[in-house]
Amino acid sequence: MTTLEGAVVLVVGATGGLGSRIAAQLENHGATVARASKSAGHDLRAPSVIQKLLADTKGQYGRLDGLVVASGVVAFGAASELEPTTLDELFAVNTTSPIQLITQSQPYLAASAREGREPFVVTLSGVVAEAPVAGLAAYSASKAALAAFVVAAGREYRRAGIRLLDARPGHTGTALSEHPIAGAAPRFGAALDPDLVAARIIAAIVDGEKDLPSTAF
Template sequence: MTALADRSVIVVGATGGLGLPIARRLADQGCRLTLVGRDADRLRATGVPGVVVAADVRKAASASQIVEAAVTEQGGVDGIVFAAGAVAFGAVDEISDDVMIELFTLNALAPMRLLRAALPALRASAAAGHDPFVAHISAVVAEQPQPGMAAYSASKAALAAYDAAATRELRREKIRLIDIRPPHTETGLAQRPLAGTAPRLPEGLDPQQVADRIVTAISEGEKELPSTAFTG
């Protein structure tokens, strides 16, 4: 069990279909939150208590800005939930360079940069015995890449591969990395693609239930959340 009361947790994508219910649950458990998204008003409008940081995580400098806010205003970093991301649909010759770069920057590079920037604070949390964690939401497509979503699948597989390697590095330092690979969930993400149009998808999972499962995994010390953990 990881005690969440009074822990300082960064939630990136705190206005999102998954990030917001996760942030609400963490606040209910007594976490002190640093809430990140691109727009401060949208973050405040969620009503979730916490320090608001308006940052575009595609920009490299945002990582240190976010960590600095958590350290100075919440006293450290005991956890990160990275729930920002975007999707794109289309055949391989329909996805532009700009879209491929955006997918990889937001879905893979941004969480990698944030983890790296937060490492000193996460190490301090581990030294204090706070069982720090980093929860990355990759996706089921990291396990089962889909046609018509090759670049999105590749960006998520890149993050999952990074998580698999970093998990083994950070375990020694008592920092827990959780790769979370939910199946399609009804957050509206598929209706906001960077490019293309979503294919007809079967009814997705309920975002509230997916958020519940993720927060349970965080609080119960789970180390991986494959797609089957949401449907089994």
């Protein structure tokens, strides 16, 4: 079991529909939450910004015990009509930036483990990482790539006492689909309650789970 009381957790995408809820619920469990988001001026596509964000978090709070990557963008439309700039944006935000965050946070989280805590990283790849969706081909690919990285990197990070956890909930009732970077959202079925999705993720952190497939939601 992972104790969140007193843990320092950085939540990236903290103003989003899920990120804001996860941050709030972490605080309800006694964690100290550092928030980062594009709206707060954190353009995490730049490695130097990631380096500064992690260093600033360590400088302000003294350590880093957890990282939640809840940032993301979505695009809709036929694969044959995919614009290069859309593809670049999807992978920059959904794949490359999260991977950079995970790799650059490793020394901070490893230090937390050496001090006897149970550091963790949570990513949100979503159900499309398991079952790619027509009309969401590039988005599905960007999330599947992240999920693959987490599986492989998790085996390495485990040796340093760091747990990586990927969450893959189905369509969740946030505003993400209302603000795509391309295309228009199709009609989705019933959406998952974002408060319940966030609560399930918090429970997985506390209970030491190592994976959250779509069937867990």
